[in-house]
Amino acid sequence: MTLSGFVAVEPAGWDALFAPSSLLSVITTLDTEGRVNAAPIGTCTRVCHAPVCVAFTVGANKDTYHNVLSTGEFVVNVPSLERALLEKVSMMGVEYAPEVNEVSQVGLTTLAASRVAPPIIAEFGRHFECEVLWTKEWMHRLMVVGRVVAAAVRPDLIGPDGRIVWDRARPAHYCGVAYGNRYVAAYEQIVIESPFPQRPPFGSKSG
Ligand SMILES: Cc1cc2nc3c(=O)[nH]c(=O)nc-3n(C[C@H](O)[C@H](O)[C@H](O)COP(=O)(O)O)c2cc1C
Numbered sequence: 001m002t003l004s005g006f007v008a009v010e011p012a013g014w015d016a017l018f019a020p021s022s023l024l025s026v027i028t029t030l031d032t033e034g035r036v037n038a039a040p041i042g043t044c045t046r047v048c049h050a051p052v053c054v055a056f057t058v059g060a061n062k063d064t065y066h067n068v069l070s071t072g073e074f075v076v077n078v079p080s081l082e083r084a085l086l087e088k089v090s091m092m093g094v095e096y097a098p099e100v101n102e103v104s105q106v107g108l109t110t111l112a113a114s115r116v117a118p119p120i121i122a123e124f125g126r127h128f129e130c131e132v133l134w135t136k137e138w139m140h141r142l143m144v145v146g147r148v149v150a151a152a153v154r155p156d157l158i159g160p161d162g163r164i165v166w167d168r169a170r171p172a173h174y175c176g177v178a179y180g181n182r183y184v185a186a187y188e189q190i191v192i193e194s195p196f197p198q199r200p201p202f203g204s205k206s207g
Helices: 011-017 064-073 083-092
Strands: 021-028 036-048 051-059 075-076 128-140 141-153 172-174 183-184
Touching: 021 051, 021 064, 021 083, 036 064, 036 083, 036 172, 051 064, 064 075, 064 083, 064 128, 064 141, 075 141
Parallel strands: none
Antiparallel strands: 021 036, 021 075, 021 172, 036 051, 051 141, 075 128, 128 141, 172 183
16 A cells, blocks of 8 residues: 555665664774774664663674674764765775774874773764673674763864754764765754753763
């Protein structure tokens, strides 16, 4: 039965219809020999407020898959919607050999993280250091849920109330292969009157 007033979409079109996917991030990990790996991930999502946990899915053949399972740590690095950065994000998605450090390969810089062994990407504005809470393999993918154990932000991207300055942070979504190399803004705002009491962000000084 076709829904009146809507266009029925065949299964082949479902992936493209569910776009954009989530917050664009680059996941940094280490392999068992301590070598840095980085992979752009379009599927990263915060899945719990307290404790803050993030999830993503990664293909079962990828370096990130092996590194997450063998080391139990990763960093979520969040880039801004800036052409020069996105060109580098896109280049990091090329399937390099496992020993290649994709961050330096595309001309970006790593810095030591504060609580976990994988490094952060210095040119990105927000970083979430994570310990793996659980993983689930299904079909040809691995679902990863990590607990954030430390986070840092470039000072100009956050206000005194602990909230993001959206027009500077300029988070992005990835639209998926159906749209080629297309990224869209995740920061346009509409503020509506909230039916809930306003409260400060979890963990902020005023919270
Ligand atoms: C913007 C962008 C988003 C991507 N999102 C994902 C994703 O969510 N999951 C995934 O498995 N691969 C994703 N990919 C593909 C991986 O980044 C790519 O296969 C990469 O080579 C994997 O790196 P690794 O083998 O070092 O882990 C994405 C690629 C790009 C460019």
